[in-house]
Amino acid sequence: MAVIRVEHLTKRFGTLVAIDDISFEVEQGEIFGMLGPNGAGKTTTLEVIEGLQEPTSGRTWVLGCDSHRESKKVKQKIGIQLQASAYFDFLTLAEILDLFASFYRTKVDVDQLLSIVGLLEKKNSLVKHLSGGQKQRFSIVASLVNDPEVVFLDEPTTGLDPQARRHLWDFIREINAKGKTVILTTHYMEEAQLLCDRVAIIDLGVIVALDTPTNLVHGLKSSYRINVITEKPLPASAFQAVEGVLSVQEIRDHAPKYQLRVTKALDSLPSLLKVIEAEKIPLEDIEVLPANLEDVFLELTGKELRD
């Protein structure tokens, strides 16, 4: 059953087209990711589905209710975490959760909610005294006060260090394991790959690909990346002779480094070694990596997915 349905959604701000006629569905119980660079239209898409922004054209449904015509019903059933959302500076965590629960006319077990995200001992602290990771965790847990069926997370891990990010992933999986459908946006390839059941890759307001991370990567022509580090620089064009090479990129680093995208690593490696031998330049190191969503984005849009 589709929990979220988006049909021919378009959103324009003046002449700027933020979302350009996109359609997709999110299934019950999945973690659905929207991956794309800043300004791709991810946040706008989420906010239209949540009913916070009016679409220019097209319609969106959540749990069978129109996001705009039945927005009250929708808001009752969803939990929202906004990008870089702040809560009242002068209320404690417990007070904020209690207050937001009253907006839904429900009561919450504040202690139990806070302990899920390890913030129980911060119960009586003000939001402004929390660290970045604690703030993010709190803003997610605050989206759960109404025990929502669908949780919207907008860039939930932006600005966090890798450890805090992994910690948050565990927490999002935990929410998901309780049967809640999660839809999130991110510009971290790794996050989409490791956390999401399905990923929509978005660029310039258009969905360029939508599938499971594994299928997306397997669909690539370049399934592997080979990083070659040499002692002295050599012309990048020399690598074009390597068998099965799709692209060569010179990476500016301390040592000369070249990134090759290839279809099959096993076919390309012997010919790569021959090329280097012919150039008579000592090889410093060689890395073979499987392709990831970053490569998918590059291949589909011709751009790097970086902030």
Added chain:
Amino acid sequence: MTYLKLFIASLKIIFRDRLTLFWGLAFPVMFIVIFGLFNFEGGGTARLAIIDQAGTDVSKQLIAAMRQIKYFQLHDDITSEAAAKRALKDGKIEAAIIIPESFRALGSDGTLSETIEFTVYYDKANLIEYELVRSALNQLVNELNLKLIGVPRLFALKEESLEARTVKYMDFLLPGIMGMGLMFNGIILIAVDMTRYREQRILKRIRGTPLPPRTFIISQVLAYLVLVFLQASLIILVGTSFFGATIHGNLVNLYALTLVGTLIFLNLGFVVAGWSRTASGASGLAQVISMPMLFLSGAFFSTDNLPTAVHSVVQFLPLTPLLKALRAISINDAPLTSLGPELLYIGLWLAITFFVAAQVFKFRAD
């Protein structure tokens, strides 16, 4: 339930924010203390010379009556117009009043054949003190006129009423400070709060819940009314217990008017929040609106000295009728029924500002 929770939360937010508390409670009290310490009443008295050119029984009684006003300190050693002008120049007195020879036309039975003009000399450098002398004199002259028309035995009566109605500057200032406080609370604090909530995406976060925005706004307004109530009480308490101010009128009416007036400025605050993108922008715009109003509406000084054109315009500022009504109640114990025009203006402003605020203020930023 939701209302109560939101109202309590809004109160907590207000009372935990030291900046809000400073502007809401400490700032107006500071004004009272400063004005009180400056002591614009020159040690509680204005030095006067009265030159009696008439020398009748009635003029002597008049002088005796003025002597009863504690606020006036009469210099009997100055007896001629020339000496009075000299003393005024040397700063020995604040004003000199000439009772003209024509005063003789006023018989001891209270009959009068022509208008009598008192001449008042004053030092321009001492405008504030003169202002007080003048208002006292005006009152005196008015009393004289009234009593002369109606009651024959006027002087015995007049002395009492004059004594009772001596208006101290603090009495005049107190309602002014109350007006200032409620205006700042209304415009600046709520505009900054709302803009900050929008900047911090708190308003958007609330829009993502089933809570009607109206509920949120009403709770905020109620919390601010509590703040203004406390503020007014603090101003009255400090003014009356430490600086000798007196509230002559009905306290319930005074508070009611204060709260109704606050609503006008809360509306204006929402208008400012609707026009501003950032909290600092809102604070600037709110000050641009409230600062000139503070002085033009006469919170600290009478606006009678403004040029006529300006004076007739400032009559229509929202703070002006409010201050007039507050003063009428506080100083003259005026009943609400006598404040028709002021209450009408206040009501009009309330309706206009509410309408504009409803049009201009938006939860969303785009």
